[in-house]
Amino acid sequence: MDRQPTLETERLVLRPVTEDDREPLYEVASDPMVWEQHPIHDRWRREVFDRFFDEGLASGGTLAVVDKAKDRILGSTRYDKYDPEEGGVVEIGWTYLERRCWGKGINREMKRAMLAHAFEHVSLVEFRVGDTNYRSRNALEAIGAERTDCYELERYQGKRVVHLVYEITRDAFEAGPLA
Structure with missing residues (x-):
């Protein structure tokens, strides 16, 4: 599966991120409100963002x-962990958009394109989201993702971070709200 395709929708182009995107993406990420519910709530800080950006660039899926x-960057998203075994699974996440995009259907449009591309190659897409990130949890549920019983524990700045795992199957996507 190509984890860095170029995808087009009515209003958007999703394309591989490059080093030249660092400053426009930092402009979006520098708004603390973008991260207020996120477990890594300080990605608006330059040094934290730069580590996040470098990790995304190295991932091969951002x-x-x-x-x-307007040919203007609105944010970023990522295809990450890909496992071709047993029908295949890929993870989608690390999405952030500037606030003026919120509530405008941008995330829904983007996720529809990403899921359609993924389901050409896999039978399952997973998402991991912080347990207190209600904005992202609601957005996932609105596109038909279902919370599983799985979760992951990490630590950030000495505090426990819980990531819930959501998923969408190919069949659920084809019959769901993004069909």
């Missing part, structure tokens, strides 16, 4: 989200 009409 996409810039670009407004087609």
